[in-house]
Amino acid sequence: EDRQTCQDIYNKINQATIDLSGQALHKKVLELATHLHSAVPEDETATEMLIVAQIKSRNFKDAIETIKKAGDKMIFEHAFCLHRLGENQAAFEKLKQLAGDQEETSSLRYQHLLSQVNYKLSNYSKAIGAYEQMLEKNAMEEDEEAQLQADEIIDIATNYMACQSSIEKVDWNQIEKFLGEHCGEGVEKHYEYFFNLSQVHLQDQRVKDALASLRQSYEKAKADDQYKGDLVKFKVQEMHMINQLFGQFSSVSYTTSPGESGEGVSWFDLPRSIKNNILVELNINSLSEAYDLNTQTFKDVIGSLNWKKFADRIQIQLKENQLLTQNQRNMLQVNAVISLIKSNSFDEARAMLDKIKKQPHFQKSQSLTSLCQSIKVYLLVKDKKYEEALGEIKTDVQDFKTVFLKAYLLLSLKKQKDCVHELVNFVTSSKHQDRFSL
Numbered sequence: 001e002d003r004q005t006c007q008d009i010y011n012k013i014n015q016a017t018i019d020l021s022g023q024a025l026h027k028k029v030l031e032l033a034t035h036l037h038s039a040v041p042e043d044e045t046a047t048e049m050l051i052v053a054q055i056k057s058r059n060f061k062d063a064i065e066t067i068k069k070a071g072d073k074m075i076f077e078h079a080f081c082l083h084r085l086g087e088n089q090a091a092f093e094k095l096k097q098l099a100g101d102q103e104e105t106s107s108l109r110y111q112h113l114l115s116q117v118n119y120k121l122s123n124y125s126k127a128i129g130a131y132e133q134m135l136e137k138n139a140m141e142e143d144e145e146a147q148l149q150a151d152e153i154i155d156i157a158t159n160y161m162a163c164q165s166s167i168e169k170v171d172w173n174q175i176e177k178f179l180g181e182h183c184g185e186g187v188e189k190h191y192e193y194f195f196n197l198s199q200v201h202l203q204d205q206r207v208k209d210a211l212a213s214l215r216q217s218y219e220k221a222k223a224d225d226q227y228k229g230d231l232v233k234f235k236v237q238e239m240h241m242i243n244q245l246f247g248q249f250s251s252v253s254y255t256t257s258p259g260e261s262g263e264g265v266s267w268f269d270l271p272r273s274i275k276n277n278i279l280v281e282l283n284i285n286s287l288s289e290a291y292d293l294n295t296q297t298f299k300d301v302i303g304s305l306n307w308k309k310f311a312d313r314i315q316i317q318l319k320e321n322q323l324l325t326q327n328q329r330n331m332l333q334v335n336a337v338i339s340l341i342k343s344n345s346f347d348e349a350r351a352m353l354d355k356i357k358k359q360p361h362f363q364k365s366q367s368l369t370s371l372c373q374s375i376k377v378y379l380l381v382k383d384k385k386y387e388e389a390l391g392e393i394k395t396d397v398q399d400f401k402t403v404f405l406k407a408y409l410l411l412s413l414k415k416q417k418d419c420v421h422e423l424v425n426f427v428t429s430s431k432h433q434d435r436f437s438l
Contacts, residue, residue: 009036026057037066044070051077060084076104080113086321088120108134108148116159122326124163131160135182150187157183158193165199166327172204191220198237214238307342314339330361330368337375350379377405386412 009032033053037046047070054063060081067078075097082091095114098104105111115130134156138148148156157179164175179197183189194217201210218234314336318329333356340349353375362368373392380389390409393402403426410419 009039023057026053029053030057030059048074055081058084076110076113079117083113083117083120086120088117088326091117092121108138112152112156115156119159119163120325122166124166127163128160128167131156131163132178135178139182153182154187154189154193158190158196161193161196161200165196165203166325170200170204172200172206175200191217191224193217194220195234195237202237307339308345311336311339311343311345311348326361330365334368334371334375341375341379346379346382349375353379381409381412384412 012032030050030053033046033050037043037050040046047066051063051066051070051074054060054066055077064078064081067074067081072078075094079091079094079098082088082094091113095110095117098110111130111134115127115134118124118127118130135148135153138153141147160178161175164170183193194213198210198213198217201207201213214234214237221234314332318332318336333352337349337353337356340346340352353372356362357369357372362372373394377389377392380386380392386409390406390413393406393409403422406422407419410416410422
């Protein structure tokens, strides 16, 4: 009876692969694989089929549970599910369990997943090196069946560019050579490929090239309904480009109608349903602090702005968006604190600041530590706790802003002599004599 049941299910699965495609196929196969596993729960093939079906249908938590119940033998699949759930440190630890399996660790799928995990953990240099090795190895592979498919190559190149755009120094010649060797003219490229390419150009101060790639990406995304929700990324990128293009001017006239020169134009219009996306709002408000922007136009394009809502939406992003890199997660948390301050929710801002300062990624990063310290000083000054604020400032830091902040705090504490002493020492130091010489 079990054998007949299994045969019937296999027949239905085969028929489903003929009749269906995409998520409809994955959903049907999951339904049938679940039925099959219920009929023969001890059968390894049925268990593996269920796990694959759960992964294909993006039921990663269910897949992990099934893997665990089956003795946790499918280590790679377990690591993959953890990665897709955003638990990249756990995925990294799980992949380490495969260290003794030479065949697995030399496989492209293992190297690809490890690269993805390193990328999400902000280990960009390691990820870049791994992506390069993968495609070089693939180019030398003589067995056509073992070679990567064209879409897999483009995915790797896309992630490669995401890593490149996240490091300080971009070597465009190296990137251009890499893309030319592995992503030729005849290979179909998706919108994310061009989007990440625009970010690389922007990181390398190649604004015109960045805009050209961004427009290519936008047209591809706009033409495909499944990417409508991603169009907000173009508005965010547009903000950065305006910042680059008009950085030398004191103001920008930001309009929604095309101009003859293309200056001051909103290039990317968004569907009304996603105009209030948190990333757009934060970028616009950050930009408006530097430039005299048309507020009414912003209200028409983006919607009314509310800092408290920004903070709430960031919290939702942090909780629900498992695809954020660690760097993105770090900056979103800082943005949440700033948004709370902007909305005068100072107690909430202090509580959140104290919480994020204790996180390992913040404690290891000098720039993040310094940023948190600056915010804390601001909050202390807001409360007129000048002595405490002064104690937060590092005594060995002698940059322009820090010295003048110290001077302000000393004046607030009515320590005029100390204030003058601080300023005189700074002005007369050998580092700054040229700057302040008459």
